[in-house]
Structure formats: C-alpha cells, structure tokens
Amino acid sequence: MEINKNRFKFAVIGDPLDQSLSPILHEEVFFQLGINGYYKKQLISAENLNNYLNSRILTSLNGFNVTLPHKNTIMRELDVINTRALDIGAVNCVLNKNNELWGFNTDWFGFAMALHKNKIKIKGKVALILGAGGVSSAVIFALVQNNISKIIIKNRTKSKIKLIIKQFSSKYKNIEIIEFDEKTEKSKSFDLIINCTSLGMSSYLNLSPLCLEYIKSNHIIIDTIYNPSETQLLKDAKKNGAKTLNGLDMFIYQGLASLDIWFEKNITEKIDYEKLKMKLMNSLCLQN
Template identity: 35%
Template sequence: MLTRKNVSKTFAVIGDPIDHSLSPNIHSAAFRELNLDCSYIAYRIPKGELKEGIESLKKIKINGFNVTIPHKIEMMKYLDKIDESCSIIGAVNTVTNNEGILKGYNTDMEGFLDPLKKKKIKIQDTRILLLGAGGAARAIVAGFAKEKAKSITIANRTLEKANNLSILAKKIGLSSIPTEINKIENLEEFKIIVNATSVGLKNEQSPISLKSINSNTVVYDIVYLPMNTNFIKKAKEQKAIIIYGYEMLLGQAVRAFEIWHGVEAPYNAMKKALLGGF
C-alpha cells in the first residue's frame, strides 16, 4: 500500500494584479525537484479586501504565503509575530501560518543582497546610488546598512520620499544623502548604482544617463520584466557589471522557500523555471 510521507501543503501569493506573477512557476518547480507534496497558487486580493482575504486563507489552512503589491505594508497589521527583517523594513513579503498564528518575514533584503554576494561584489565602505524611494527601496537601504556601505545617495522623483527614506537609513546606521533624481551628477563617485524605481516596466528610457560610468561600476536594475530594460542596455554599452532584476526575484523566493520548508532550496531548478517564464 502507498503511504504518504508528507501531509500535503498549500502556499500562495496574494496581491493585485496577480495573474502574471512568476512565483507559482518558481515554487512549483522546487516542489517537483524535491518531490514535495505541495501546491502554490496565485490568489487575487484587491486593495481594501485584505482582512477578508486572509480569513479565507486561514480557513483553507494555508501553510504560508507571499505578499506583493499593494498589500506589503498593510499586511503588517494582521501578523501575530514579526521577524526583525520585517520590523526594520516596515513591510512583509513572506508569511508562515502555524495553526492560525501568522508570522511575517521580509526576504526582499536578503534576496536583493544574494546576487551581489554570489558575484563577490564588495559592499563594505563603498558609495551607493539608489534611484527610487518606494517599498522595494526600503529593503535595499536595510541591506546596504547591514553590509556596512560607506554612504547611500537616495535619488527620487519626489524629494519628500527620498528625505523620509534617508531618515530611515540614518536611523539604522547608514550615512545618506537625499536628492531629486534629475539632479544626479558625478556618477563616477559610485561603485554600485541601483534602479529601484518602476521605470523600465513599460520599456521607458533609463531614468538617468549612464554615460559617465565605467567597466568597474556595478549596475543593478530590480525591474525584472523586461529582463533587458533600457537602463540595463545603457549599462552594457559602458561595459559595466550587470545584475538583473530576476536575480533578486529568485533570491527572495529562495529565502521564502527555506523559511517554509526548512531545507535548502533547489536554486538551479527555480532559476530555470523563472527564466522559462520570461
């Protein structure tokens, strides 16, 4: 007689829009690779309906879920326990459900750092330029603070948001200079330049000119669709060191997988599934 070693487990990603999420592909590939009796679904919860959405997830005894736009900040209200990664960033992207007790984590910070570490790029004592001051930028600032960067210049379209993020950076020990994105100059000062604006998603031009960078500059675009944004193309013209948005996406999914399953994630199988989804 066949016996099941594992009780079947269900996971989800919640957000709106959600139908183009690549997370179901990535996690399902990992389940197949490790022969886990698990499933992962995309569940659309519109803004304003988060409370009811979470109740229904609890009813079906969901084992864990990812959280994406627009719920990453509001979800904090519904957590019973909060990991440190979440409290520093003020947003949640991964939740575990242990018999109705919801614990929140933020794997965006480690996911962001993962490709930099894999490529052995030195962060300590380097100057960083960060474009954008939205939700993702908060996790990135926390990552650079953790890795003891020398300073971060936060350049945003809306100066007030750059100012607010700069206050957070200083609070967690990272020297920070807020500025408007169209006032950025002297790019050669920066070792790492990150695009954390949403510019590129609709094939827009690069948010800044990259003409003055060189082949030692690391250019990291967190926008992952399209893979080759105009920002990435301009960086390639300067022969810069490139990090793609999909690498962060993969990094955060790997961390979430390991929180839920307590085993090493099958990185290559997850990467193959993700790249196949483009």
C-alpha cells in the first residue's frame, strides 16, 4: 500500500465525542510517518447507528474507531469479526476491506500494553472491575491473558455482571470471576481497582464510581478515562496514598494497534511514542 500517495480517511464514531483526542493522536502519527490522511469525529447517537452504516458516510472510510455507546451493538452490523473481539464481545476498531466491514478489538491490547509500560505486574493478583460494558470486557480479557488470579465485578445493573461472568467463566475456568458484594467484600481482598465506567468524564467530572473507604495505600488504581487526565477516583486514590494510572497509555496503544489493522501491516513501530504522548498531554492541559 502506497501510504504516502493515497488519501486515507478515518474517523471515530460515538456519542459523546467532546472528550476524544483521537483526531490529535492520528494526525500526529500521520505527520510522523508522512501519511496523507485525515481523521474526524463523527457524532452518532445510539438510535442513528444503522442509518449511518447504511449510508456512504461510514462505508466510504478506510476504517473507523468505535466508542460509547456502540461497542457492543455494532457487532451485529459487521460482515467479519475477529476471534478476540468475539471472545470479548465488543468492537472498537472497524476495517473497510473489499467493501466488507471487519471488526476488531484493540482496547484489550491497549490495556495490556499500558500495564507493561508502567511495570504493573498482575500475575496471581486480584482485581476489582468497576463497570460491566464493552471496556470492562476488554480489560477482563487483558487481565486473563496476563494471568490474573481473581476478578471481582461491581456494576449497578446486576444482569450485565452475570452476562460477563458467564461469558468468561465458561472459557477461562482457572480464573475466579465473581460479583462484588458490599456486605462481605473488604478492601484488602483486592490489589487493583480498575474503572471502566464513564464516571469522572464529561458531565460526571466530580463523581467517582467507588467510595473512598475502599481505597487503601497498597492498591493500584487504574482509570481507563484519559480526559480529564486525573479523575475524581484518581484524586481520591492519591489522597489515600495509592499508586495511580490514567487511561492515556491505553488510549495511545489501542489507537496505534488500530492503525496497524487499517494498513494491514506494522506501520507504527517507527513512531516516536514519547513525542506522541507529549502532544496528547499538552492537548489535555489546554482542555482542563
């Protein structure tokens, strides 16, 4: 593929998109690699997804990323779905290949790489997952691949927890996956706390998905949100002396993995990661 001569078109679809830095990430990659391409935000509500998929707006793109609220629902509209995305039950990356839409999940890879980059070892540990949506499934998949010992899931909708437990327990029988019980669970029973909800983002800026009393100094608190760079959960965690990590590295790595899928080869190995990250951090500083 002549990446320097052709004009490539990409987008992120979802609702809301105000907080997304995806265009900035991809524009920096295009600049570093000399790719003639553009990347835009395409605001699509849950009820309008089918209309857009049936129009030329999305099918004219080389590929697009998928965020809330479409990561699960888009799967039934795709022609081909990668096996990992099927296992996770969510798609965040779509490739337009030979007029067919191929679905992938790069969130799990982004999370796994974020753990690796920040030297967070999870083998044999216990994780508390906050949320039970598409991001939660990707994070759980990454944890399982990295030999987590036990996963506890906390979510308002209990039926969603049961679905995830059924989904993963049937295939990964060596991992214990259970529902959070406020009456019996003590904070000392887990090592990591990972927020996969939207609490802390956008209109939920001052909200945290977990009471401060559950956070201890020996915990590692990870928020998959990257904008704002420090959510209320992370602020609370710092107050209690816990180690914290936001979602920026996860966001960057999932974006780079998407580009490799769209170009069907490893084009991002030549990226100056720290320069790209600094560009995004500067953008976050201007926004917050």
